[in-house]
Amino acid sequence: MTGTMEGIGHNSNWKRDFHHRNNSWDATHSSSSSSSSSSSLVNKNERLPHSFGPQRDFKKSKLTRETYREIHERVLQHFGKKFSFDPSLHTWQLPEPDEMFATDDWQEDRLQHMKEALNAVKSKLNDYNLGDWHKHTRAMNMAAYILKAVKNRCQAEFVTQAWCKFYEIVATYDLVPESANTDGCFNSLHLCEAPGAFIAALNHYLKLNKHLSWKWLSTTLNPYYEGNPLSCMINDDRFILHTLENWTFGADFTGNLMDTSNFKHILKESQKMGDVLLVTADGSIDCQENPGEQEHIVSALHYCEAVTALHALAAGGSFLLKIFTIYEHDTICLLYLLCCAFKHVNIYKPATSKEGNSEVYVVCLEYIGSELMEPWLKILRQHYGEEKQQKAMFPRQLIPDSFIRRVFECAEKFKNLQVAVIERNIAVFEGIDQPFEFNWKLRDMVTEHYIEHCKLTKLKDDDYIVGKHKLMETVALNVGPKNEEGSFNDRCKKRKLDPSEQLRVLQDEVTNLEIKWPFEDEDIKWLTFQQKLLKKFSIRIGKPIHTVESSKFCMGPLLGMHNQVGFIKPHKQDCAVIFCGYRSGSHTLLSCIEDIANEMGRLDKEGLKQAVLALVPISVLCGYEQEEIDETQPGSDVRQEDQSEEKINVDIDFHRCVTHINNLCVKERIIHVVNAVL
Numbered sequence: 001m002t003g004t005m006e007g008i009g010h011n012s013n014w015k016r017d018f019h020h021r022n023n024s025w026d027a028t029h030s031s032s033s034s035s036s037s038s039s040s041l042v043n044k045n046e047r048l049p050h051s052f053g054p055q056r057d058f059k060k061s062k063l064t065r066e067t068y069r070e071i072h073e074r075v076l077q078h079f080g081k082k083f084s085f086d087p088s089l090h091t092w093q094l095p096e097p098d099e100m101f102a103t104d105d106w107q108e109d110r111l112q113h114m115k116e117a118l119n120a121v122k123s124k125l126n127d128y129n130l131g132d133w134h135k136h137t138r139a140m141n142m143a144a145y146i147l148k149a150v151k152n153r154c155q156a157e158f159v160t161q162a163w164c165k166f167y168e169i170v171a172t173y174d175l176v177p178e179s180a181n182t183d184g185c186f187n188s189l190h191l192c193e194a195p196g197a198f199i200a201a202l203n204h205y206l207k208l209n210k211h212l213s214w215k216w217l218s219t220t221l222n223p224y225y226e227g228n229p230l231s232c233m234i235n236d237d238r239f240i241l242h243t244l245e246n247w248t249f250g251a252d253f254t255g256n257l258m259d260t261s262n263f264k265h266i267l268k269e270s271q272k273m274g275d276v277l278l279v280t281a282d283g284s285i286d287c288q289e290n291p292g293e294q295e296h297i298v299s300a301l302h303y304c305e306a307v308t309a310l311h312a313l314a315a316g317g318s319f320l321l322k323i324f325t326i327y328e329h330d331t332i333c334l335l336y337l338l339c340c341a342f343k344h345v346n347i348y349k350p351a352t353s354k355e356g357n358s359e360v361y362v363v364c365l366e367y368i369g370s371e372l373m374e375p376w377l378k379i380l381r382q383h384y385g386e387e388k389q390q391k392a393m394f395p396r397q398l399i400p401d402s403f404i405r406r407v408f409e410c411a412e413k414f415k416n417l418q419v420a421v422i423e424r425n426i427a428v429f430e431g432i433d434q435p436f437e438f439n440w441k442l443r444d445m446v447t448e449h450y451i452e453h454c455k456l457t458k459l460k461d462d463d464y465i466v467g468k469h470k471l472m473e474t475v476a477l478n479v480g481p482k483n484e485e486g487s488f489n490d491r492c493k494k495r496k497l498d499p500s501e502q503l504r505v506l507q508d509e510v511t512n513l514e515i516k517w518p519f520e521d522e523d524i525k526w527l528t529f530q531q532k533l534l535k536k537f538s539i540r541i542g543k544p545i546h547t548v549e550s551s552k553f554c555m556g557p558l559l560g561m562h563n564q565v566g567f568i569k570p571h572k573q574d575c576a577v578i579f580c581g582y583r584s585g586s587h588t589l590l591s592c593i594e595d596i597a598n599e600m601g602r603l604d605k606e607g608l609k610q611a612v613l614a615l616v617p618i619s620v621l622c623g624y625e626q627e628e629i630d631e632t633q634p635g636s637d638v639r640q641e642d643q644s645e646e647k648i649n650v651d652i653d654f655h656r657c658v659t660h661i662n663n664l665c666v667k668e669r670i671i672h673v674v675n676a677v678l
Contacts, residue, residue, distance in 0.1 A: 063441060071442050075449050078142055081349040081417060082172075083410045085403075087339040094340045095398040097375045101383055103395040106329050110408055114415055115327040118358075119292045121419050124426060126489045136429050140439065143352045145447040153451070155458045156204055157468045158239050162197035162282065164352040164450075165361075166320075170205050171454040173346060173363045175318040176212075177277050186212040187273040189266075189312050191257055191305050192283025194220035196239035200465060202278075207463040208455070215273045218247050219266055222255035223552070224618045227545040230556040231286045237552075238474040241619050242466040253542025253613055257283070258304045258386040267311055275314035281305035281321045288491075294358065298323075299330035300388050306334055307380045310341060315369030324358040326411045333393035336403055338364050341373055347410055351450060355421040360414055500678070502564075507674045510561050515663045518656055524578075525657050534588045539599050540614040552618060553655070554662040562666050566673060575661050622655045 063071075125133060138144060143164070150167075151159045169175070180186040186206070190198055199216055206214055221233045223240065240247060248269045249255040250262030257263065270276050283301050287294040302323055309319045319342070323331060339345045343366035353359050370377060383389055450456075461467075494505065519525050547563060550556055596612065603610055 063438070067438060071438065071445055074142075074442055075445050078351045078446060079449060079453065081351075081414070083347040083413055085335075085339050085345045085347075085406055085410075087345055088343050090400070090402060092336070092340055092400055092403055094337070094376055095394050097379045099395060099398060100376070100379045100393055101389060101391040103392050105392055106396045108327075108329075108332070108404065108408075111327040111332075111411060114411055115325065118325070118415050118419060121422050122291065125422070127487050128429070129487055133429070137354065137356055137425055140425050140428060141355065142439075142442055142446045143450070145443045146352055146450050149447050149451060150456065153458075154204075154456045155468060156200070156456075157459075157464045157466065158195075158197055158200040158471050160195070160197040161352060161354075162195075163201040165350045166198045166201040166280070167205060167454055167456070168350040168352055168450065169320065169348060169361060169363065170202065172348065173365065175278050175320060175363070175365070176206070176210060177316045177318060177366070179316050180212055180277050181210065184212055185274065186210070186214045186278070187270075187276050188214070188216045188278040188280070189270045189276050189309075190216065190218040191266075191279065191281040191308060192220055192301075193218040193280070194223065194234040194240065195236035196243065198280050198282060199243075200239065203463075203465050204456075204459060207459050208457060216246055217266075217270050217273060219249065219257060219262075220247070220255050222249040222253060223550070225249065225254050225542065225545070225613070226548045226551050227543065228254060228256075229549040230560070233550065235550070235556070236476045237618075238471055238476045239466060241474060241622070242470065244617065244619060249542075251542075252610070253540060256386075257308065258300060258384075260384055263304065263308060263384060266308060270312050275317075276312045277314055277317040279309035279313055279317070279319050281309060281319075284322065295325045295328050295331055296388070299328065299334075300386055302334060303330070303389070304384060306338065307377075307384055310367075310373055310377060310380070311370060313367045313370070315367055315371075317367045319362075319364040319367065321362040321364070323360060323362055325415070326407055329392045329396070330389070332399070332404075332407055335362065335407065336394065336399055337376075338362060339403065342367055347414070349414065349417070351446065356418060356425060358414075358418060503674050503678055506561055506564060506670070507678065510558070510667055510670045510674070513555070513558065513667060515555075515558075515660070515667050517664065518660050525653065527654055527657070534592060536616050536620045537592045537595075538614075538616065539595060539612060541599065541603065541610045542613045544609065544611040545613070551662070552622070553658045554666060555659075558663060558666045558670070561670050566669065575665055 146164055147159060147161060150156050150164060156163065176186060188202065193199065196218065199218060202216075203214075206212060220240075221228050223233055223235055223237045248266060250257075250259060251265040252259060252261060254262070257266070281302075283298075283305055285298050285301060287297050290297065302321065305321060306319075309321070313319060319338070321338075326332060326335065335345070342364040344364070346363040346365075347360050348363055349360045494502075497505065548554075548559060549563070551559060592615075596615065600612055603612070
């Protein structure tokens with residue numbers, strides 16, 4: 001059932017509070033006094049965004065009755081960014097399968113003009129420092145207080161902005177089909193899901209609102225496959241480390257959804273759960289280098305996400321897909337496909353989604369089923385892959401004008417909302433407008449509205465997936481911060497530097513990295529490994545790695561710099577690893593070595609384009625998988641506590657040793673190469 005804005009919080013405490021304050025607060029604060037007093041707070045020469053003004057005491061600085069009315073309307077508008085295509089009200093039908101991918105690309109002029117207008121507004125940001133602008137937009141964000149409120153008041157697990165977005169969506173549109181409520185079973189598949197916040201939010205929603213037996217499976221670009229570039233991944237693996245059994249990274253271990261073999265593997269794994277009644281797809285691709293063509297860049301990924309969902313879902317199921325703008329034929333055709341495959345299709349921008357970006361979610365309810373869709377699915381499978389389609393999915397003349405009109409209305413609505421936000425943020429950044437008190441009170445009321453609309457309360461401790469405190473104590477492995485230095489135009493200029501200038505920039509960057517041996521005065525760090533750890537031995541094969549693009553055992557920025565040089569033999573950065581106590585009589589170890597040799601021989605003999613990638617799970621290497629203890633034996637409680645603590649310390653030290661040795665060696669190698677050239 002789709003939610004309506006008019007029905008949300010109709011008799012809520014929030015509205016009563018609004019009316020009470022609206023009638024009782026004195027009109028003692030005028031906009032002119034606010035503007036004049038706050039303008040002196042910011043030094044224009046420092047270019048500090050005007051959103052960063054001092055907070056004021058609302059008991060001393062009160063808002064007018066009219067201002068409260070405006071805030072009330074803004075809150076309702078903020079939660080009302082939705083559009084329905086109402087497929088059930090139209091006679092929209094898919095073209096015949098043999099007419100798919102048979103015509104050249106096409107465009108709608110009205111939508112292209114809209115795209116140009118939006119990009120023109122976005123281009124006004126090209127000279128702003130990226131870090132400063134993001135701080136400013138975070139300060140201007142009407143939903144800025146929600147995440148903290150959910151963490152503190154609801155004690156939710158793994159709360160991120162994605163968590164808040166998903167919970168808002170599932171509270172607005174019931175993504176759990178009625179058949180799940182009837183059968184008591186619910187299975188979900190999550191595509192491009194890292195770091196896992198949608199899953200944690202869905203768990204919270206189900207535990208509060210449903211009484212179902214729930215199974216879930218998830219996939220994403222594998223953060224432990226070292227051929228995946230950091231620029232393509234969300235590298236936070238805290239949740240993944242504790243739930244690895246629920247994640248599949250495909251047939252080749254990369255987690256690349258756009259690979260056909262992985263597509264088939266994911267479908268096979270999801271079928272083991274039973275009927276899948278919800279698929280979520282939150283994927284995107286880094287578009288910082290060409291933000292004006294974001295829709296083109298992500299079109300192949302969105303195609304693969306949708307095709308996977310149409311194959312995996314049972315009849316009556318729901319599909320949630322993140323998209324951006326709807327200006328190109330790829331998105332228009334994909335949206336038309338979904339409108340013909342589901343009974344209800346809605347476009348929704350959550351209040352917790354960043355206002356100034358193009359992100360929206362397609363909410364698809366009541367799937368007609370893969371059996372009815374099979375003639376079209378057969379064609380869709382043939383065009384599955386990473387390459388953008390050379391032909392349009394459907395000819396323009398076979399898409400009804402009534403649908404195109406709805407696309408235009410939808411695109412115009414969300415474009416106007418985005419433009420208004422960007423223009424408002426620019427005005428505040430430049431000091432033209434400084435609505436301090438208004439923004440603070442608006443954020444307070446948006447937060448209260450979110451909590452009430454979502455009916456959020458705290459879960460029982462045993463209802464969490466991993467555990468709130470356990471996740472808080474888990475350190476994400478080698479998660480490098482995003483580079484937000486300079487403006488878009490600065491980055492463009494940097495790419496055009498001549499080789500010698502690029503090397504000097506590289507020299508400054510690597511020299512400024514603070515990397516040191518972490519074990520104080522210990523020149524040698526001795527670690528003791530026990531034979532019982534070999535119980536976790538497990539060979540994992542997958543796609544061969546030709547260039548190490550990312551690693552949980554080396555800083556990402558260092559690897560990126562290293563991959564730009566390395567053409568001179570390095571010197572003076574050697575390290576040594578000393579192995580003592582050869583286990584010549586260890587049958588377990590010998591068996592492991594034989595298994596490795598046999599597997600590598602098989603791969604070589606059969607000519608498979610795969611390689612041995614891992615011998616033990618990452619959770620073991622990093623100390624997050626504890627040793628099993630026979631609890632029936634006397635003293636098992638004490639031994640479990642002692643041995644678990646001992647093992648965790650050993651493995652954390654192991655990870656630190658390997659990582660810091662790599663960081664030190666790679667840094668020295670880069671410095672040596674750059675200095676030799678310069």
